[in-house]
Amino acid sequence: MTWKKRIIGGLAGLVAAGFVFAGAVDHAQAETKKFKIYLSLSYSGNSWQSEAANIVKALAATPPYDQMVELKEVISGTEVSAQISAYESMIADGADGIISFPVSPTGLNRTIHKGCEKGVLFFMYDGTVTEPCAYNVSYITAGFGENTAQALVNMLGGKGNIFLSRGVPGNSVDKRHYDGAMAIFKKYPGIKVVDEYYGMWDDQTTQSETAKALAAHPDVDGIWAQAGEDGVIKALLATGNKKLIPVTGENSNGFRLAISNPELQARGLQGTSSGSPPATSGYAFKLMMELLTKKRTLDVHNIQYPLPWVPADKVNPCPGDKFENGCNAFPEGKVPDSFVTEVFEPNLLPELSLETALKGEPTPGATIQPLPATVEAAPNEPGINCQKCDPPANLYHLTKIEPTVQATN
Numbered sequence: 001m002t003w004k005k006r007i008i009g010g011l012a013g014l015v016a017a018g019f020v021f022a023g024a025v026d027h028a029q030a031e032t033k034k035f036k037i038y039l040s041l042s043y044s045g046n047s048w049q050s051e052a053a054n055i056v057k058a059l060a061a062t063p064p065y066d067q068m069v070e071l072k073e074v075i076s077g078t079e080v081s082a083q084i085s086a087y088e089s090m091i092a093d094g095a096d097g098i099i100s101f102p103v104s105p106t107g108l109n110r111t112i113h114k115g116c117e118k119g120v121l122f123f124m125y126d127g128t129v130t131e132p133c134a135y136n137v138s139y140i141t142a143g144f145g146e147n148t149a150q151a152l153v154n155m156l157g158g159k160g161n162i163f164l165s166r167g168v169p170g171n172s173v174d175k176r177h178y179d180g181a182m183a184i185f186k187k188y189p190g191i192k193v194v195d196e197y198y199g200m201w202d203d204q205t206t207q208s209e210t211a212k213a214l215a216a217h218p219d220v221d222g223i224w225a226q227a228g229e230d231g232v233i234k235a236l237l238a239t240g241n242k243k244l245i246p247v248t249g250e251n252s253n254g255f256r257l258a259i260s261n262p263e264l265q266a267r268g269l270q271g272t273s274s275g276s277p278p279a280t281s282g283y284a285f286k287l288m289m290e291l292l293t294k295k296r297t298l299d300v301h302n303i304q305y306p307l308p309w310v311p312a313d314k315v316n317p318c319p320g321d322k323f324e325n326g327c328n329a330f331p332e333g334k335v336p337d338s339f340v341t342e343v344f345e346p347n348l349l350p351e352l353s354l355e356t357a358l359k360g361e362p363t364p365g366a367t368i369q370p371l372p373a374t375v376e377a378a379p380n381e382p383g384i385n386c387q388k389c390d391p392p393a394n395l396y397h398l399t400k401i402e403p404t405v406q407a408t409n
């Protein structure tokens with residue numbers, strides 16, 4: 001995967017291999033210490049969350065981390081108060097680090113700040129928080145919302161009734177995606193949002209909510225979807241209508257196979273696959289471990305993961321178990337339709353295999369490899385990854401697609 005040129009060096013005093021040795025004695029002590037790490041989930045229950053958690057579990061069981069990490073998983077649900085309580089228990093239990101999918105960008109800040117004062121490292125993946133002491137490792141500022149919205153506008157020629165299939169209310173990921181998408185849709189008066197619902201990033205819930213929307217608005221022309229997009233496809237097919245419509249979504253295997261299916265394309269299905277890589281959890285975990293073992297210093301707290309972008313004509317099923325030679329999906333029957341494809345990143349996570357994502361088991365023979373020396377800094381976005389900060393002047397600018405329809409607003 002290609003990193004942007006604005007990658008910055010967030011590290012001080014790196015040696016060529018990408019490690020910082022803060023002193024031979026400290027390093028040796030860090031290597032022999034057993035670290036207590038908590039994996040804290042808020043929302044759970046979909047394939048994405050399972051794969052992201054499995055990646056962390058597999059890495060924690062891969063040598064040498066298998067001798068260095070005591071990993072405990074806690075699932076607290078979608079209530080902010082429950083995750084606050086979970087964090088407080090972890091801090092009281094002497095956690096060295098908490099790696100977490102946060103339920104809120106701001107509601108957890110006070111507790112995180114207290115934990116930081118006690119020396120606990122907080123690493124958030126995918127979702128973000130605005131507490132400055134926490135580290136956010138996420139793709140959400142890379143522009144999923146605006147780029148997929150423009151892709152849908154292009155497919156519709158700038159006119160049509162659309163649905164918005166959103167994620168989990170209150171989460172920074174849903175907010176950022178929605179804000180980015182609406183920034184594009186508002187430029188096109190011919191685009192009408194006729195229904196908007198929360199699919200909870202779950203295929204079955206999304207299928208059910210999409211079916212309700214289709215019953216109320218059978219004249220819909222396109223659907224912009226967050227995770228759960230395979231449920232959108234299944235809801236469309238379940239209507240029995242021969243005519244299908246364009247859908248943009250994330251990166252479930254079933255969705256990628258559907259938008260590249262010639263028979264479905266002949267019925268009107270178009271699409272682009274983008275969205276959240278579960279691999280962000282593994283990247284965050286390895287960064288945390290390199291800090292704890294004093295192999296790295298890290299001045300940048302908001303770290304951006306690249307945005308996947310796979311139009312229908314670029315879907316390429318893999319013959320094996322890894323993304324290699326440009327392949328980016330698996331043949332039908334290899335994995336469940338809901339399997340989220342973006343679990344592999346050879347430069348950051350060469351230790352992973354399909355089994356790690358499906359079962360949380362380490363890859364036989366794999367050992368933890370050092371991360372690249374540099375990280376890509378995410379831009380400041382108020383309410384997403386910072387509090388009193390100014391957004392970039394080009395917020396919501398397109399990075400993956402050009403408009404083919406002239407905006408009028």
